[in-house]
Amino acid sequence: ETGVTQTPRHLVMGMTNKKSLKCEQHLGHNAMYWYKQSAKKPLELMFVYSLEERVENNSVPSRFSPECPNSSHLFLHLHTLQPEDSALYLCASSQDTTATYEQYFGPGTRLTVT
């Protein structure tokens, strides 16, 4: 138990659906992250939030839309996804983004796009 929870753990959606992934951290951290883990590729950083402000957007397609309403919650809104978006989506948090604080990861949401 890392103090970072993600829901749902598994999600199957069609290409025309809209769904959201949720992440919550109970560590009092100020920074939160979304990563994508695809088969046979290194983990890819998607978004970084610090104190609810987005500070990094790694050329992610607009069909992925993050939201950070407060420092404990992070969402990833999904719409009109493609089959190649099927992956494990990991959320992480750290004390902040300005020093070498380790990141704590949630268990991930396994997304399948049909």
Add this chain to the structure above:
Amino acid sequence: GDSVTQMEGPVTLSEEAFLTINCTYTATGYPSLFWYVQYPGEGLQLLLKATKADDKGSNKGFEATYRKETTSFHLEKGSVQVSDSAVYFCALITFQGAQKLVFGQGTRLTINP
């Protein structure tokens, strides 16, 4: 840009064997280095870290030493157990506006009884 290269997997060993997973990095400046482990069906957990040259990180019998001269951070364990079966990721932290973890591709380790 900054990058991490890990030895190709998968790696299969017998219980009580000696383990080495190689990791080398390319970075500007002096990054902090990490090993993360991912057990089946779970997210990543921090295994150990080192923040400066010659530091040795250790946890659960695993060790890794930050070698600036060879830009390496190899993971070792003297006697592996079946419960060590997992995917291991080497990573570094870089700062480009905000903290960014750069991961290697991961090495799948299977320990047979």
